[in-house]
Amino acid sequence: MVNLPGNRGSCWVAGAGRTGYSPLDGSIHAETVVVGGGIVGLTTALRLGEAGRSVILLEALEIGGQVTGRSTAKITTQHALIYRHLIDALDLAKARRYAEANSAGAALIKDWIREYAIACDLDRKPAYTYATSAEGREAIVAEAEAVRQIGLEAQVLDGAPLPFETTGALCFADQAQFNPAKYLVGLAHAVADRGGRMFERSRAILIGEASRWRVVTAGGTVHAEHVVVATNMTVKSPVGMANRTQPRCHTAMAFRIDDPLAVDGMFIGIDDPTHSIRTGSDGTGPLLVVLGPKFDTGQDGNVAARFVELEEWARRNLAVGEVAWHWCNEDYDTADRVPYVGEPDPEKAPGFHIATGFNAWGISNGTAAGMMIADTILDRASPWRSLYDPTRPYPKDFHKNGDSQSVVSGTRDIRPGEGGVIVRGEEKIAVCRDEDGALHAVSASCTHKGCTVTWNNADRTWDCPCHGSIFALDGSVIHGPARKPLASVEL
Numbered sequence: 014m015v016n017l018p019g020n021r022g023s024c025w026v027a028g029a030g031r032t033g034y035s036p037l038d039g040s041i042h043a044e045t046v047v048v049g050g051g052i053v054g055l056t057t058a059l060r061l062g063e064a065g066r067s068v069i070l071l072e073a074l075e076i077g078g079q080v081t082g083r084s085t086a087k088i089t090t091q092h093a094l095i096y097r098h099l100i101d102a103l104d105l106a107k108a109r110r111y112a113e114a115n116s117a118g119a120a121l122i123k124d125w126i127r128e129y130a131i132a133c134d135l136d137r138k139p140a141y142t143y144a145t146s147a148e149g150r151e152a153i154v155a156e157a158e159a160v161r162q163i164g165l166e167a168q169v170l171d172g173a174p175l176p177f178e179t180t181g182a183l184c185f186a187d188q189a190q191f192n193p194a195k196y197l198v199g200l201a202h203a204v205a206d207r208g209g210r211m212f213e214r215s216r217a218i219l220i221g222e223a224s225r226w227r228v229v230t231a232g233g234t235v236h237a238e239h240v241v242v243a244t245n246m247t248v249k250s251p252v253g254m255a256n257r258t259q260p261r262c263h264t265a266m267a268f269r270i271d272d273p274l275a276v277d278g279m280f281i282g283i284d285d286p287t288h289s290i291r292t293g294s295d296g297t298g299p300l301l302v303v304l305g306p307k308f309d310t311g312q313d314g315n316v317a318a319r320f321v322e323l324e325e326w327a328r329r330n331l332a333v334g335e336v337a338w339h340w341c342n343e344d345y346d347t348a349d350r351v352p353y354v355g356e357p358d359p360e361k362a363p364g365f366h367i368a369t370g371f372n373a374w375g376i377s378n379g380t381a382a383g384m385m386i387a388d389t390i391l392d393r394a395s396p397w398r399s400l401y402d403p404t405r406p407y408p409k410d411f412h413k414n415g416d417s418q419s420v421v422s423g424t425r426d427i428r429p430g431e432g433g434v435i436v437r438g439e440e441k442i443a444v445c446r447d448e449d450g451a452l453h454a455v456s457a458s459c460t461h462k463g464c465t466v467t468w469n470n471a472d473r474t475w476d477c478p479c480h481g482s483i484f485a486l487d488g489s490v491i492h493g494p495a496r497k498p499l500a501s502v503e504l
């Protein structure tokens with residue numbers, strides 16, 4: 014078994030507290046049903062609640078614990094190198110729109126934290142994109158020029174204020190970081206205070222049309238004029254999103270540090286292997302959070318090795334103590350690096366809204382997405398619709414399915430604490446051997462579109478190498494697009 018140091022799980026979620034809403038029970042109606050209690054869903058729900066509209070929110074698991082609660086939670090318009098790319102790949106007007114949407118998202122987060130008195134460790138910090146190569150430095154200078162064209166302010170530095178050598182950095186002053194799980198719990202209370210009806214452990218297993226929209230969970234049904242699928246990857250959409258996006262995973266580690274200002278700022282590297290760095294804290298004290306480079310979800314058979322590399326890199330380059338937490342997180346990339354948000358088919362499926370493909374910058378983009386969706390429901394214009402258009406053309410070769418990385422010849426190859434996929438005739442079975450030697454088996458066929466899952470030896474989950482569904486050892490869904498658990502299997 015792979016024994017990684019520290020607690021398994023996100024340092025933010027651990028200290029965030031619980032909301033404790035009951036599961037949906039029975040049949041109810043609201044103007045809007047929001048599916049998913051992450052930053053997109055809760056922002057949409059609160060905007061609607063503030064406008065006096067009726068909202069029901071269904072969360073499959075518990076609020077705060079999923080992609081948002083496992084992110085680095087930098088609230089910034091500095092998304093590594095993005096503006097040069099947006100100007101070149103789209104145009105200057107769209108690049109400006111992107112900056113406006115993300116500035117508005119970042120501003121709303123700070124306004125709400127103040128207005129609703131959400132205690133979520135908001136900390137104003139500069140954001141730095143740093144380079145470690147000569148080419149990286151050139152890219153930083155080019156990005157600075159693009160940022161100036163957009164109308165944002167940034168400063169080129171000869172090096173980042175980091176304890177290792179860098180060749181240049183681009184600094185955005187007055188950005189911020191926070192504890193995203195605490196923020197979501199605060200948003201949920203604000204929605205409930207404004208009359209929103211919240212349900213946890215209420216996974217949408219069917220979204221269909223009735224007189225308007227009907228969302229079914231194990232315990233009940235919601236009828237609504239609008240449905241907002243805010244499930245990170247859409248679990249249903251009239252225009253499929255799975256092939257327009259690529260699921261990407263990161264490893265994250267939080268280290269104990271003595272000095273809460275050991276690193277003063279939020280940092281993202283642009284040269285391979287890229288790293289992201291920020292400070293934070295949990296109930297025990299200050300932390301330094303360090304992330305490793307992204308990889309395709311379910312397409313790496315040894316995720317634990319990535320954690321070993323990440324720890325080695327952090328110890329070589331930063332003054333860190335013991336590992337307190339480690340976790341994986343995934344988000345979805347898009348070919349043009351702009352999310353897909355809006356009504357994919359307003360004629361045939363009016364009132365059906367989606368938001369996905371945040372390219373690991375969904376704190377500000379996800380807030381802007383919630384604002385835009387709420388504006389649409391409130392019949393207000395939004396300047397961001399064409400930017401985020403979920404039906405815009407995309408290169409067909411962007412998405413790449415993968416194969417399971419965990420096929421073994423038999424259960425004898427599976428050591429205690431490990432998992433493997435065995436083949437029995439036509440059937441593929443995902444088998445985990447627990448620390449006591451007992452075997453636990455579920456079908457290895459993902460319930461989304463049937464790809465064979467890979468064992469994640471760090472998080473101890475079954476990860477799908479096609480569209481990023483993640484399943485627990487008992488087969489239950491942790492992350493969609495799958496809505497149904499892996500089937501149970503007798504060995």
Ligand SMILES: Cc1cc2nc3c(=O)[nH]c(=O)nc-3n(C[C@H](O)[C@H](O)[C@H](O)COP(=O)(O)OP(=O)(O)OC[C@H]3O[C@@H](n4cnc5c(N)ncnc54)[C@H](O)[C@@H]3O)c2cc1C
Binds near residue numbers: 051076374
């Ligand atoms: C490693 C990493 C670091 C990141 N760091 C940053 C950063 O520093 N700054 C930044 O701007 N962005 C960052 N991001 C991106 C950002 O975290 C995400 O884009 C954003 O949080 C996504 O929010 P969401 O609401 O779509 O997803 P989530 O927070 O996952 O919310 C979706 C919710 O829907 C629920 N759900 C799913 N299926 C169903 C169903 N069928 N029924 C009911 N509920 C369902 C889930 O349980 C979940 O709670 C990072 C991403 C990663 C992977």
Ligand code: FES
Binds near residue numbers: 459493
């Ligand atoms: S997530 Fe699509 S097949 Fe598994």
